[in-house]
Amino acid sequence: MLSHFSSSRVWTITLFELARLFASKRGLIVLAAFSCLWFLIFTYIIGSAAEFITSESFKALAQQAFGKLNLLALLEWELPELSVYWIISAYLLPTFAILFSCDQTCSDRERGTLRFILLRTSRPELLYGRFLGQVLILAILIFITLIASLLFSLLNEQTVSFGSLSLSFSILLKLIIISLPFIAGMTLINVFVKSAKMSLIVYFLIYIGSAIIINLMTRFVMDLSFLFYLFPGEQIESVVGFESNYVNNYIIPLTQTVVYLALAQFIFKRSSL
Amino acid sequence: MSLLIKVEGLNKRYGNKHALKNVNFEINKGDPVALVGPNGAGKTTLFSILCGYIPYDSGNVSILGESPSIAAVNQTFSALPQDAQLDPKYSIESQLKFYAQLQGFSTKQSVIEAHKVLDMVGLEDNYKVKPLELSHGMRKRAAIAQSLIGSPQLVILDEATAGLDPKHAKDIREIISNLSNEITFVLSSHDLSELERLCDQVLYLENGELKEHQTLTSKDDFNYLTLRMKQHSDSFVKEVSMLPSVQNVSQLQGKEYLISYTQLDNTEPFDITFLKYCHKQNWIYSQLVNGKTLENQLF
Structure with a gap:
């Protein structure tokens, strides 16, 4: 079967995913909403928060507060805008990842369009092509907002050094890795739901429902908190301090991604269209 | 004669319903083949198995010596699945171009191929049109056009002329007739006179069982x-x-x-x-x- 896996077909599907967002009316509306939201974030949160962080009165308080949250390293950053951007993005982008990737295969399957596509490509190729397309879309959006954040720093009459550029690349990479299991989770849910709305409902039901059950079990029966690692985003709190912890930074999200995708492929290969 | 489709001892169940019962047949390269039978006889189930859309319980299915899903990836055959629709968000040209690219055409060639097949079904003035802006019959013709991309050896058409007006149904029959020297078509339809005009071999399904008939040559x-x-x-x-x-x-x-x-x-x-x-x-x-x-x- 592996010999029938074509990376060029996967890439063709990935590129068509970009067109699905950037060249369709619906995609452009989503992008406009995304841009407006980030405009507000830059104007009212990043700008004022960055100013606040650099003030002397905040620094003493921040030493204590950020220390408890393991965020001290962020105070050392040359550009405070980047610190604020990183914290906001680390928590906000998973939501965007879920919203952008909620319709990977479900509506096409329901409409029958997948039947046309699967006359020309294998199911794994389609699944991975669509997944990579969503990753690429999110990577582009992160890149754009990161550039905007650097431009914002320039507008605030700060200089952007090579160190800040290197840090920006590191932020881009980390944000993509944080988002991967969220997108892969949607890939998995998409193989058995019928619509984008339903995929969001199922996602949140699983997420919130499991959290409640695990918490209750942990409190009254036995410690099952390790089960939280089955769900994406468990490590974000540890990652946001920008420490060099490979398990939290890479191994947990990448393992979750691989497991979700393998499950999605297993189910999708056996499902009826 | 080269063997295109070989089905041996095929069984498919949906719960208690035995949709296909020990179905055996072979289709060789040549004239169009008709698959007929009453509603619920198992025609669409059989087509869906041939196209690799649904799994089957037992038996063997091979298309040009490969399993259906691999044969599809190798682009040796194509199909018009019943009730499948193109994506309403994109023009029919961009979707057919995408399909052609998946079949190995370059970006430039894929546009030419998309135009070629759309011209064949009489949609030359509708390249940039989105599916919802087309009539039912035109959407059907666009779906037939996708099955002709890349000149496959075998094309499976499930209810190709259903819902088409007589003129366009005739056009589709003419396309099938004209291409039947290069492509072997397998057709399902409730219009028996249409199948009679086009097909030499008839496969008759009833209650999931297959009876093979020969027309004209018998x-x-x-x-x-x-x-x-x-x-x-x-x-x-x-x-x-x-x-x-x-x-x-x-x-x-x-x-x-x-x-x-x-x-x-x-x-x-x-x-x-x-x-x-x-x-x-x-x-x-x-x-x-x-x-x-x-x-x-x-x-």
């Missing part, structure tokens, strides 16, 4: 004439029965009759004798079929 059928008269004559059956060679005359429905006969050696061909007799009696007929119609063979 020797038995040359001893029948099916006649549709313009006017009804009370004495028609009695008088035709008196003709030499005639074995039996039966009235099928309305003004349609089935005449069975034996061609005697060294005598004028019976159909000529019969037409002369009609002329002499001043009977006007509207259609004469050499053999039984497909409808009369099956039902």
